[in-house]
Amino acid sequence: DIQMTQSPSSLSASIGDRVTITCQASRDITNYLNWYQHKPGKAPKLLIYDASNLKTGVPSRFSGSGSGTDFTFTISSLQPEDIATYYCQQSDNVPFTFGQGTKLEIK
Amino acid sequence: QVHLQESGPGLVKPSETLSLTCTVSGASISPYYWSWFRQPPGKGLEWIGFVYYGGSTTYNPSLKSRVTISVDMSKNQFSLKLSSVTAADTAVYYCARAVGTVAGQFDSWGQGTLVTVSS
Numbered sequence: 001d002i003q004m005t006q007s008p009s010s011l012s013a014s015i016g017d018r019v020t021i022t023c024q025a026s027r028d029i030t031n032y033l034n035w036y037q038h039k040p041g042k043a044p045k046l047l048i049y050d051a052s053n054l055k056t057g058v059p060s061r062f063s064g065s066g067s068g069t070d071f072t073f074t075i076s077s078l079q080p081e082d083i084a085t086y087y088c089q090q091s092d093n094v095p096f097t098f099g100q101g102t103k104l105e106i107k
Numbered sequence: 108q109v110h111l112q113e114s115g116p117g118l119v120k121p122s123e124t125l126s127l128t129c130t131v132s133g134a135s136i137s138p139y140y141w142s143w144f145r146q147p148p149g150k151g152l153e154w155i156g157f158v159y160y161g162g163s164t165t166y167n168p169s170l171k172s173r174v175t176i177s178v179d180m181s182k183n184q185f186s187l188k189l190s191s192v193t194a195a196d197t198a199v200y201y202c203a204r205a206v207g208t209v210a211g212q213f214d215s216w217g218q219g220t221l222v223t224v225s226s
Contacts, residue, residue, distance in 0.1 A: 034212050043111070043216035044152075049207065055214065087152060091211025095167040096154040 002026050002090050006099025012107045019075040021102045023088035028068050032092035035064055035073045038101075039084045048073065080106065109134040111202050111217035119196075119224050125189040129202030129217060136160045136178060140205035141185045142213060143176060145198035153198075157205050158185055192224045 003026035013019050023033065035048040046055050048064035051071060061076045075082055083106055088099040115127035129141065142157035156166035158176040166174050175188040189196060199221050203213040 032209070032211065036213075041218065043218045044201070044203075044213070045216070046212060046214045049212045049214075089152075089211075089213075091207060091209055094154075094165055094211075095169070096211050098152040098154075100151045 001095055002029060002093060002097050004088055004090055004097050004099040006088050006102055008102060009100060010103045010105065012105045013078050014107045015078055015080060017078045017107075019078050019082075019104065021073040021086055021088075023066075023071045023073070023099050025069045025071075025090055025092075029090045029092035031067050032090055033064070033066065033071045034089045034091055035062075036087045036089065037082075037084045038087060044087070078104075078106075109204060109215040111204065111215055113200060113202050113217045113220040115220065115222070117221060117223060119192055119222060120226050121193055121224055122191055125187070125192050125196060125200075125222055125224070127187045127200055127202075127220065127222070129185050129187075131183045131185075131204075134204070134215075136180050136183050136185065140210040141176075141178065142203045142205045143187045144201040144203060144213075145196075146201070146219075147195070147198040150198075152201075155187065155189075157210065194224050196222070197224045198222060 005024045031051040033051045036044045038044040052064045085101045085103045110132045112130045119125045137160040140157045143155040158164045173190045178185040199219040201219045203216040
């Protein structure tokens with residue numbers, strides 16, 4: 001299985017801050033990397049697919065980059081509604097696997 | 108807008124079979140792949156497997172011996188069965204639609220249902 005290492009596991013930031021989360025794959029997954037937002041009791045939401053493509057309807061303050069084994073997810077200006085846990089997920093090979101998540105909190 | 112809703116017993120006894128159904132509205136079961144996930148308390152997300160609308164399946168090898176995922180196009184539903192459950196199978200179970208070139212992007216999810224394995 002491809003192991004996904006996500007960091008940090010938790011993050012405290014202020015409204016308006018730039019927030020960055022990283023995800024590292026245990027082997028080359030080209031650009032088969034997706035990012036999800038998950039709020040408690042809600043359905044997870046796909047934000048970014050294939051490393052850098054913004055899903056239709058997702059605010060442009062969210063972005064993703066990277067290829068191979070190293071990927072980055074960025075919120076350019078943190079908003080109150082962005083408080084959630086964020087997960088990376090590789091779609092290069094089954095079984096599809098996730099990072100352990102980054103819990104984002106307001107400072 | 109696609110809506111998915113999980114349903115099934117919230118409590119299952121050890122050694123029995125966990126059975127869940129996902130009802131899809133706002134979209135047809137065809138021509139997509141449909142997937143199940145779970146998240147044990149305090150742990151990360153685990154992909155269980157998926158079913159194509161035509162019935163073919165792919166499972167996580169870690170669960171393959173105990174999992175069956177099936178689809179019912181007439182009801183616009185798909186289902187999960189997990190046999191011989193133990194306390195380690197206690198988790199929130201999610202269903203989702205798979206899209207993308209390798210059906211590995213999950214663009215619509217249910218809210219999840221907690222299943223507890225206990226006697």
